[in-house]
Structure formats: structure tokens, C-alpha cells
Amino acid sequence: MTTEHIKAEGSEDTSPFGQQKYDDLWGRPGYLVRRLHQIHIGLFAEACDGLDLTAVQYAMLSVLYGGEEFDQLSLSKAVGIDRTSGADVIKRLVRRGLATREPSVADRRARVVCITESGRAFVRQVRPMMEAAQDNFVAPLSPDERDTFMQLLRKLIEANNNASRAPMK
Template identity: 85%
Template sequence: MNTKGSDAGNVPQDAESPFGKSKYDDLWGRPGYLVRRLHQIHIGLFAEACDGMDLTAVQYAMLSVLYSGEEFDQLSLSKAVGIDRTSGADVIKRLVRRGLATREPSEADRRAQVVRITEEGRVFVRQVRPLMEEAQDKFVSPLTKEERKVFMRLLSKLIKANNDASRAPMK
């Protein structure tokens, strides 16, 4: 792995660049690139921890939201985990097919579909929980306890400040 310039503070701002400014010439100096790469790493760790469970991180996020027992319409559930309507409907369809959730027309609005977790889904969430925790712990293991707090605070701050720029803003 080439981490030349991995400390964005070491990239000289007056260096020659084909773009006129050197600020984001180096991939390792681009916050967006680093977040995308970090996301890939997290997905890999989650998949490794949950090997054989036929489960994605987004599916587990939806089940976690549903675990409270509250029912959600498909759009609200998708927004709760920060994915677009189409992707959310696809994830829900997979959870329903596996018997982990139900989807039926809303009594209040027949156009809306209400999603609920099943008892099998609740058991599954409890079964997967230690594996998810293992993946999360491994993900942040290079950080000290204090660094983890700062990291989480800064991630939350960036997400809140930029939520509306997302294709699927969280509500």
C-alpha cells in the first residue's frame, strides 16, 4: 500500500499540480476517498464476521431498526438507515423472503406498505449481534478509547452537516 502523502498536512499547498492546486492531488489527502475506502474495509469486516449468515450490513441495520417492535412504512424504514427508496424496497423484499420481516398494506394508507420484524427476525438479530459487535470492535481496534470517542463524534458531525447532500437523506 502506497501511503505517500497519507498525512494531508504534509502535502505542500504550493507544489506544482496539473490542476493548479495540490490540495487533493494525492488520493490519501482526499477525505471522500478515505471514507469510501474505510467503508469498503468495514463491509469486508462485517462480511467476514457474518460469514455464512447470508446477511449484508444494510440488512442488519434494517433489522436492528425494526427490532424495537415499531412498524415502519417502507420509505420511513429506508430513510431510517439512509438508503434510497428503491434499494430499501429490494432489501425489505429479501428480508421478507427469508421470513425475517413481514410487509403488508397499511390500514391507514393502502398505498403504503408496513414492515414489521418477525419473531424469527428477532431471534436472528440476537444471534447476529455478537458477530456485528466483533466486526465493529475489529474495525476501530487501531484506535484508543479516547480516539474512538473523537472519531465517532467527528463522523456524526460530518454526517449531520452533510445529510441533505445525500441521495438518501436520513430522517
């Protein structure tokens, strides 16, 4: 590496560890977000052990629980996943009897997804487990830190939403 590439200590391009900015994995926001996501998925899976349920499946059921009908694409966008992944998740929910998927009356090309009564009961059953996973996830933070963390997460998501492969509505 030439001296042109080495920045003075304390400059914007140097990490607190004296390394070039982003040399260290722990200095990369994207890496930390991915790692944090892995941890969340593990906590959710542990809390919902034996239910054969993913966090994304529960998110879809939670959106449907509000009672509104969604076409497959709108439901996928509401959860922030791409159309193909959304269709796969919906198939699994339908197969389990937690949701229905029928042709739309307004647009025969679209398929409308609704939650079933079994799906509603399942959401109510899983809710305490989901809450426990969320609580465990943020437990190391003080209440003020949790508020700040949530505000910063929302700010980053809103500012970068269009860069996603599956922008949310």
C-alpha cells in the same frame, strides 16, 4: 501547469506531501471514507460469514427490532438508503421470513414492514458477530480516539445529511 496554479508550500491548497490539495488520494476525505467503508463491509462480511447478510440488512432488522412499524420509505430513511434500494432489501428480508410487508390499514398505498419472531431471533444471533466487526474496525484506535472519531463522524453526517441521495430523518 502554470505558476498561477502552484501554491506556496504550506498553503491551504498544498498537501503535506508538497502536492496540490487533493492530488494525492490519501489527501481526499471522500476517498478515505469510501475506502474505510469498504474495509468495514469486509470486516462485517467476515464476522457474519455464511449468514448471507449485509450490513444494511442488519441495520434494517436492528431498526425493526425496536418493535415500531415502519412504512417502506420511512424504514429506508431511518437506515439512510434510497427508496429503491430499501424496497430491494425489504424484499430479501421478507423472502427469508425475517420481516413481513403488508398493506397499511391507514394508507392502502403504503406497505408496513414489521420484524418476525424469526427476525428477532436472527438479530440476537448476529449481534455478537456485528459487535465483533465493530470492535475490530476501531481496534487500532485508543478509547479517546474512538470517542473523537465517533463525534467527528456524527458531526460530518449531520452537517451533510441533506446532500445525501437518501437523507436520514
